[in-house]
Amino acid sequence: MPSHPKDRKPESHRILRYLKYALIAMIAILAVLAILFVGNSWSLARQGILNVREFWLSAFVRGHGPPTVEEIGLVRPWMTFDYVNRLFILPPDYLRTRLAIADPRYPHITISGYADHNRLDIGTVMNEVDGALRDYLINATSIAP
Amino acid sequence: MTNGGGVLGLILSYVLLYKYAALFVIVYISALIVPLPSNAMLVAVGAFSSQGYFNFFASLAIATVANTLGDLTDYGITRRWGEPAIRKLRFDRVRFFNHLREELRTDAAVTVFTTRFAGSMSTVTNFLAGLVAVPFRTFLLYDFLGNFIEPFCALGFGWLAGDYWSYFSGTVTLAAGIVAASVILFVLARMYRRMLRRYAD
Numbered sequence: 001m002p003s004h005p006k007d008r009k010p011e012s013h014r015i016l017r018y019l020k021y022a023l024i025a026m027i028a029i030l031a032v033l034a035i036l037f038v039g040n041s042w043s044l045a046r047q048g049i050l051n052v053r054e055f056w057l058s059a060f061v062r063g064h065g066p067p068t069v070e071e072i073g074l075v076r077p078w079m080t081f082d083y084v085n086r087l088f089i090l091p092p093d094y095l096r097t098r099l100a101i102a103d104p105r106y107p108h109i110t111i112s113g114y115a116d117h118n119r120l121d122i123g124t125v126m127n128e129v130d131g132a133l134r135d136y137l138i139n140a141t142s143i144a145p
Numbered sequence: 146m147t148n149g150g151g152v153l154g155l156i157l158s159y160v161l162l163y164k165y166a167a168l169f170v171i172v173y174i175s176a177l178i179v180p181l182p183s184n185a186m187l188v189a190v191g192a193f194s195s196q197g198y199f200n201f202f203a204s205l206a207i208a209t210v211a212n213t214l215g216d217l218t219d220y221g222i223t224r225r226w227g228e229p230a231i232r233k234l235r236f237d238r239v240r241f242f243n244h245l246r247e248e249l250r251t252d253a254a255v256t257v258f259t260t261r262f263a264g265s266m267s268t269v270t271n272f273l274a275g276l277v278a279v280p281f282r283t284f285l286l287y288d289f290l291g292n293f294i295e296p297f298c299a300l301g302f303g304w305l306a307g308d309y310w311s312y313f314s315g316t317v318t319l320a321a322g323i324v325a326a327s328v329i330l331f332v333l334a335r336m337y338r339r340m341l342r343r344y345a346d
Binding site: 012030033 | 197
């Protein structure tokens with residue numbers, strides 16, 4: 001709807017004022033996000049997780065090899081057994097045998113899905129998976145030359 | 146480590162179960178209108194591809210196409226039915242809305258491209274672009290370009306981080322927020338400067 005010429009100046013001033021407020025609000029949001037980002041990065045650095053040099057050099061290589069015993073904590077309930085097998089380079093039936101899994105959907109089922117379907121406590125199942133992985137990786141390390 | 150569950154955990158379980166089909170559906174729905182954590186998911190898929198569980202380039206192609214199709218759906222809906230709906234809802238009488246339409250029409254390419262990195266703002270731009278009838282080819286070109294770069298960065302970061310991707314998910318989310326806020330700031334600043342110049346004239 002075209003504005004009346006008399007309304008044009010106050011109208012334009014109002015829109016410019018709103019835009020200015022929006023700009024100030026966005027700058028404030030940006031500043032808060034930047035502070036949170038720096039705080040988050042410092043927190044990761046303090047925990048020894050984020051070290052820029054390590055991340056870009058060592059982790060680049062380390063993050064692409066099979067996980068070790070110390071990295072069993074990488075396993076999460078949303079992961080499928082198929083993915084865990086691939087991640088830790090396990091024989092396809094190792095977890096099925098070790099955990100006595102009878103579910104026909106194995107390995108294409110998530111750990112949490114398996115626990116829910118069989119009314120098992122997810123914490124217990126995760127501990128069993130961790131234990132099975134630990135045993136396998138320790139044995140694999142001791143057998144390796 | 147984070148990401149033990151929640152929406153991202155649920156999404157990732159579907160991605161691991163149904164692989165590329167799930168990737169396509171999630172990115173498409175996310176591009177349509179539902180604010181799903183698709184960037185965090187792409188970082189994870191990048192990590193999965195570094196472990197050989199996904200193919201990096203196939204994931205990139207699927208994410209780019211799904212994102213573009215989702216954006217085109219938004220654009221198509223408002224291009225086809227937007228104007229009658231606006232008239233019915235009487236938005237055409239809201240002057241600020243009319244100014245926004247005018248601004249997008251004059252600055253379509255830059256706005257479409259930059260808002261690809263502005264999270265949910267990109268969906269708003271898709272709807273507005275259809276409404277102001279931004280030329281289809283212009284929209285497609287800049288949308289596709291932005292939709293290629295964004296998942297490339299997310300997948301690439303995940304690939305670099307490898308098994309350690311989830312340690313950085315909070316930092317990545319904040320970084321994505323900073324980029325999104327910067328883009329919105331950039332678009333608003335351009336709009337403000339242009340309007341200031343126009344009113345001075």
